[in-house]
Amino acid sequence: xxxxxxxxxxxxxxxxxxxxxxxxxxxxxxxxxxxxxxxxxxxxxxxxxxxxxxxxxxxxxxxxxxxxxxxxxxxxxxxxxxxxxxxxxxxxxxxxxxxxxxxxxxxxxxxxxxxxxxxxxxxxxxxxxxxxxxxxxxxxxxxxxxxxxxxxxxxxxxxxxxxxxxxxxxxxxxxxxxxxxxxxxxxxxxxxxxxxxxxxxxxxxxxxxxxxxxxxxxxxxxxxxxxxxxxxxxxxxxxxxxxxxxxxxxxxxxxxxxxxxxxxxxxxxxxxxxxxxxxxxxxxxxxxxxx
Numbered sequence: 001x002x003x004x005x006x007x008x009x010x011x012x013x014x015x016x017x018x019x020x021x022x023x024x025x026x027x028x029x030x031x032x033x034x035x036x037x038x039x040x041x042x043x044x045x046x047x048x049x050x051x052x053x054x055x056x057x058x059x060x061x062x063x064x065x066x067x068x069x070x071x072x073x074x075x076x077x078x079x080x081x082x083x084x085x086x087x088x089x090x091x092x093x094x095x096x097x098x099x100x101x102x103x104x105x106x107x108x109x110x111x112x113x114x115x116x117x118x119x120x121x122x123x124x125x126x127x128x129x130x131x132x133x134x135x136x137x138x139x140x141x142x143x144x145x146x147x148x149x150x151x152x153x154x155x156x157x158x159x160x161x162x163x164x165x166x167x168x169x170x171x172x173x174x175x176x177x178x179x180x181x182x183x184x185x186x187x188x189x190x191x192x193x194x195x196x197x198x199x200x201x202x203x204x205x206x207x208x209x210x211x212x213x214x215x216x217x218x219x220x221x222x223x224x225x226x227x228x229x230x231x232x233x234x235x236x237x238x239x240x241x242x243x244x245x246x247x248x249x250x251x252x253x254x255x256x257x258x259x260x261x262x263x264x265x266x267x268x269x270x271x272x273x274x275x276x277x278x279x280x281x282x283x284x285x286x287x288x289x290x291x
Contacts, residue, residue, distance in 0.1 A: 003126050003150070005119035005158050007083030013115040014081075018070025018134065021107040022056045024192070028065050029053040031189035032222035039177055040231065049235045053226075061104040062229065063240045064222040066134065066142040067096070068192040070110070081116050084128060086150045089198070089208045093217040094127055094147035095285075097244040101140040103237070110136040120161030126153035127161060147246075166285040168271055173260035175231055178275060179223050181215060183254045189219040215251040220282060224272055227259050228288050232268050241289040248281035249274070257282060266290060 034053035035045050044050045052060050112134045120127040128148040134141045186199040194216055197204040205213045225243055233239045258275040261268055272283035
């Protein structure tokens, strides 16, 4: 069934109740590589800075946890919106922004309000834009803006939407680091709520055009923010104000991400490539705004 853009964008916002606790936060952090060896940490399982991601008595919450908190997957919410009926095998995550209004609590209950601000017509594909705003009794917590790319669903005569690209600085990166993606990383990450078989089932992956399952884009997204927080922001997750990316290519479990960082006042621009595949682009147009 074709996407009904007018119906999707005019629908009443939908609300969902979210709840999470320290186990959900710890599982998410493990799913994005907390406790694993990095070039900066030879003994990460007992490193005091790393224990802030894995030990309940010292826990803080990486802002990208917002994308999975309470099982309120933004991607799934967009696919269930009125006027949208698409084949899961045709869906890819196009881009993501998380804006943090105050530090995320280790445990909490909140209300998520979801809407579809826009559906763009890219010709051979459609891009569904979903906004999820989350608040608890003390006020706004975070806002997620998600772009969902659906192959074969364009051509309905709609607005093409923005297409500007963010150029990398014309100088060498200030820092660079690498993060190895374990062979079972997608199997662990999906326990935080993204059950798309594209990331686990070889048969489904082939239907989607891949020779094997691929890593969740949001897993790469989390791995990258953790690297920025750990290498640039002194491990302080509360300094992150917003984090935006465009998913430029896939990652296969077992590969290594090469992360390059350019520091500017109040922000870090990031490039992520697949070191094992001739620096194939993975994340582009990526910026972390911070205090």
